[in-house]
Amino acid sequence: MSKLVAVYNDDRKLMEAAEQLKAVNAPVEEVITPFVIEELLEKFHIKSNIPLLAFFYGLFGVTSVFAALYYTFVISYPLNIGGKPSLSLTFPVLMFIGTVLITVLTTVVTFFVQTKMFPGQNPEFEYPGINDDKMVVLIDKADLMGDMENKVRQIFEATGAEKIDEI
């Protein structure tokens, strides 16, 4: 499996390249950057469902904590504390804290599951400087039909790629 790698050292040039690649419908496999470039993510329509999932985790959290409090304090062992009702107005305090805890933990687990990251895993792609100051555009050569490869190479050269490499 061979891949075309264009290395950039400036995000403006990279954005220019992304623009052009989009225009010719080039099959860009991945763009790897040492920091987040929001404009790039917008350009490639990268979306995540983490915010939506987190909302449902929150709903689950708030109902389950309320259920737990209701079970312990109203059903299982209703204590008489100064004649106050068992279904206490102080429940929201723990419901809030518990919801935050549950949502945080489940969101983090979702993040790691979705990105397939776990402790000790080796990086799936390595290239000198991609976590330092180099931005990399990856294209699988198998996806390049016809004269697309030439076009892509031309774009890389025209937009000032530091290096065009194959791995």
Added chain:
Amino acid sequence: MYKKDVRGELILGNKSYGDITRDILKSQEEKAPLWWWLAFAVFFVLMAVGLGYFVPLTISKGIGVWGNNNQVPWGWAIINFVWWIGIGHAGTAFSIFLLVFRQKWRTSINRAAEAMTVFAVLAAGLFPAIHVGRPWDEIFIFPYGPNSRGLWVNFNSPLLWDVFAILTYLTTSAIFWYIGMLPDFATVRDRSKGLKRKIFNAMSFGWVGSMDKWRKFEDALAILGGLAMPLVIAVHSIVSTDFSAGILPGWHETIFPPFFVVGAIFSGFSMVVTLMVLIRKAFKLQEYVTDDHFDAIARIITFVSLIMGSAYLIELFIAWYSANKFEDYVFVQNYLQGHYAVPYWLMLVFNAFLPQLFWIKKVRRNLTWIFWITIGVNIGMWLERYNIVVPPAAEDFLPANWFHYSSTIVDKWVYLGTIGLFGVGVLLFIRFIPMMAMNELKQQAKRHTELKPTEEQYQEIKNLLEDE
């Protein structure tokens, strides 16, 4: 959108992305300087003696070795607990509030502030844990099921909320801190060899900066930040209800929750500034932590100091206005002129008056002034907790019961032990972990690059598109 024409450069010295990596990682790639070893030795000894000898002593002999007595049941332990929790709010107050409010200047400082949070909350958690007296019985705090007496824990008690709030806060801030560091761990991984590479490989979870991962990374951090922001307000409000649910004059106040939250942000910001002054001096990072950064924080501290000052005034006013003899005794007789006048007036000077010097531009931009004023705020905030915990309990409703409080050597050493723990933690952090968020700094540097393709390149691209 950050407009640099209006608000000034965030990173000086026209840094390239590679420069940022090298500058920030210098502290861990070069040999540790002498001062680091000296400071580490001092803090380590404090930690070893305080936590290694005096904490076991407290547990084996009981709380009697502390200065607490029947009249003043909460002494230094709770003062220190609230003080550390307050400092622990720096990470959230600083990092997350500014993240949510899109204040871009946070990037140079947020990592250190989050690290501080984790160590400060660890130090804080120790005090209630040992103040219980029999730490092995702490399992009864958790609702693990009806306990041996068939009872559940009391979910209506602020003391129980404290347990949940602080553990949740510790978990959330540690996770937020760690996830934010994943890309930077990958940077360190790529630059190191041998054992260090293996360790950072494990710690970076195989991070690769692909588009999908960045999207999820940003979203996950935003969610965690958004959840932690109200959490910080909840945690310290809950700490304050430990007091305000009591009936003692001086504790029984509705102003406590906002007052405590603001105080926590106040001390947290001050501790961040104190540390950043030292880190900037030690590692010559003045291009990343600029005078503008300190200027911005100093403005916030001035504002918060005004809130603190008005809270003190409101307490005094309400004590007088309520025409309640006991309230009047605590505030007017005791704080302003009685036995506890010295700590009270020192607190006013350190918290309400001294930070007002930041109105002067020269003071805001002078590191020495900033350093000493923020040290003063940290002392002032400790005294504030002292004033809350001790005087109202020592002299309450019945003069026949009055009994004064003085701390013992064990109290002092346990406190020094937690300072040692905090110091050791921070020193290890600046030595082994990228102490500024490199990926975020690069993102800031990006906003300053103004590079356009040359005329030739434009033409070439245009031709290419026309062919299409």
